[in-house]
Amino acid sequence: MVKDKTKRIRQTRIMVFGTFDGLHAGHLNFFKQAKKISKKSFLIASIARDKNVFRIKKKFPVLSEKKRMALVKKIRLVDKVILAGLRNHLPHIIKERPDIIALGYDQKFYVKNLKRDLKNKGFLAKIVRLKPYKAHIYKNHLLKIKKQIQ
Numbered sequence: 001m002v003k004d005k006t007k008r009i010r011q012t013r014i015m016v017f018g019t020f021d022g023l024h025a026g027h028l029n030f031f032k033q034a035k036k037i038s039k040k041s042f043l044i045a046s047i048a049r050d051k052n053v054f055r056i057k058k059k060f061p062v063l064s065e066k067k068r069m070a071l072v073k074k075i076r077l078v079d080k081v082i083l084a085g086l087r088n089h090l091p092h093i094i095k096e097r098p099d100i101i102a103l104g105y106d107q108k109f110y111v112k113n114l115k116r117d118l119k120n121k122g123f124l125a126k127i128v129r130l131k132p133y134k135a136h137i138y139k140n141h142l143l144k145i146k147k148q149i150q
Helices: 025-035 050-057 065-073 090-096 114-120 140-149
Strands: 012-018 041-047 080-083 100-103 126-129
Touching (some): 012 090, 025 041, 065 080, 080 090
Parallel strands (some): 041 080
């Protein structure tokens, strides 16, 4: 009897969050950085709900959450796309059970006590902060201003 000596490497579940209101090079770099955290990664993108975007940014996104979700699903780097929670951001994270949560360099909302809040729910995940990609160019609000000037 010959035993299979190839080791099965478990995929590392990595979760990212964002509005993704129109994709640009900064978003693609964000996904690439998250995907490269582990050699064998499974990338989950959580799409912000329209109501929550309004609550945080004081304006609705240009594209609906369903359209933003459809856009991100087309990105080959992303293995799974889900909608974030409406009232509470923790249940959808716990349900997906990521090994690593990768935050964008500028993500501040919900993240101040994220590790503690997850731990209080009995869930541990490593939290990493990704690097900016041309931070002063690839922000949606800066891209919109640039289009208006042209």
